[in-house]
Amino acid sequence: MMDTILLSRIQFAVTTMFHILFPTLTIGLSPYLVLVEFLWLWTRQEIYYRMYRFWVKIFAINFAVGVVSGVVLEFEFGTNFSNFSQRVGNVFSPLLAFEVMTAFFLEAGFLGIMLFGWEKVRPVIHFLATCLVSFGSILSGFWILTANSWMQTPAGYSLVEGKFMVTDFQSAIFNPSTLNRVGHMTMAAFEASVFTVAGLSAYYLLKEKHITIFRRSLGMALVTAAAFAPLQIFLGDVSGRQVFHHQPAKLAAMEAHWETNSRRGAPFAVIAFPDPGRESNSFEIAIPDGLSLLVTHSLEGRVLGLKEFLRQDRPNVTVLFWAFRGMVGIGFLLFFLVLWSVILWRKKKIFENRTFLWTLLVLHPLGFVATELGWIVTEMGRQPWLVYNLMRTEEGISPIPAGNVVWSLSLFLVIFLTIGSSYFYYILVTLRRGPDLASPIPLVQRPGGMKPLLEINRKST
């Protein structure tokens, strides 16, 4: 029979890994909608109105699942990690409260207008609603990442008899890792969403349906991807170096780096099979001095090895090593995809090259995979700590019987399986139906001098 600690950890992992998929799309798709609506109001081309009404259907379905799976997490701090909640509440809980007050209310409040207020408000108010929903979603990402970052690199606190007291909220909120983690995650949401739009647009182009709309969608998505993909690699590097400075055990595990290098640079392991029992890698292909170069920007930089840390203070090397490589690999893969798109664009073949379109379609979920892998790295890498170097995970759980968690975990698995498959089903239904070109545009939205959409469908279905 598994114990409460392990079960609670698994449950939290399951609930967060399910939840994170949805805000990722919300945060990334909403600015795209802002751009599309702006272009609608600015150019009066009907195509943008139809694009918006199409992509917002997906946005709405996604948003709802994000909200309900998020409520779970707010409760889970108290139900499964009440010792943690009671001890860090002073510092941690205001960040969540601000998330609700400044971000959740904003998103939820203006979503109603965004989805249902087409006929009820002036176009500029509707556009404002779209902007505020987007801003709210990014803001909620900011707050939750400040809270999570505080757990990773705590600041602005003092420990009094085991309880964390806040000394300076500014330091707590803007702790050493907040800004780069906010940047890296927000960019991840942007990049994952934009490649999803690209992939789904490619699907329609392959089927030669609604070509005009989806050429425009794909084009816009690829232009933004061209900016995001390289930027994300840069932000990843910044994050990595921050981990090197503040969480050396995590970095050592991510790189399966056992021995602190003393005379020369630390090697970068491209492939490795870590053997935690023997405190070494049973097999390794490494680039000499690579790791030093990467994290210290010098060929001989000293990188602490895992052996510097007590066994009970080391995170899981195997998981971290491979998850990290997976995430980085995807990051570079998406970057190469962008390069390919640039080449095709210059040859003016970007919408015709079927191999490219198929690749976009098949690879489009990768941004989400990378996001999950990144979270695995950062959270499992934080172990055995709940608050880094200050509170262990096992000290933070609730005084409840394991049976409670068996009950809730089983239900979560069943519920998420049901909701998750329904989600995909209804997204597919929406995709099948395609953009609605027939519904009349609400009177208030119809501009003078609108440029109507002339849709090309090569196949008649």
Place this chain on the structure above:
Amino acid sequence: MDGFGLGIGILFPTARDEEERDQLMNSIAPIWDANQTWLVLGAGAVFVAFPVAYGVLFSALYIPLLTFVFGLIFRGVAFEFRANASRKRPWNRAFFLGSLVAAMAQGLTLGGIVSGTKVVGGRFAGGPLDWLNPFSLAVGIALIFGYILIASTYLILKTAGAVQERAYDRAFWSSIIVLAFMILITFWTPIHYPLVLKFWFHPPRIYFIWCFPLTGLMAFYVLFKSLEARREVSPFFCTVVFFLSGYLGLIASLYPYAVPPNITFHGAAAQPETLHFTLWGVAITLPVVLGYTIYTYAIFRGKVEKAEHHY
């Protein structure tokens, strides 16, 4: 705020056809999420202001609280999934059951809090099913009828014709049931939790505690009269006052205990710096939130159209 949303869900099976179900859903579709966010704020507020209470209560009430969340999950996704589905029945059921389970679980939570929680050394020390007893079951059922009542009065505001007529009938009989339960629970609470009796009959509470049931009874009387007179707006607001009198009366009865019978609000509170920081934040953001909440309600005011909202 979330209550009438849940109530509409509970009333879902009473709708005669799919079109009426659309009407019911449309009456809350643009606002259910914002309403639910008040609930999220509530839980967050407990965490911020009284982290010890948050920790102890959420451990003690693990099962009803997570059951509540499970209900909310199904209720929430039902909106979007049903709108996109050709076969609506499974999501009609999900909407109903999710709302019902959520309401019941809320009542069990509330009853569980009043029933008292075992605390040792500032941490929860009781069993997983301590909250389950006839009292909390009664509170759960009372809450279900309470939400039916408030949803019916909301529908009186938002609908017309046959649907509105049925809403009047429902408001009428549910108000009687709710009154009966309120009286039952008012008398049962001191039996279940004797400390309350001591509070009620001693100064300073003895001077004002009777205001709450009195306000409640008055609100109930006005509600009854306005239903009879077929007023449209007043029933909803009377019901709100009725609910508030109950909640405020409960808090006034339990004070100073945040976690009866051991932990006081004072003892559970976060450090002053946290409270100040949060208070400032709330003082600035709350008026803004209320402002645009009222704005959104104003935009969606008026009777619900028959046609389904689509986005």
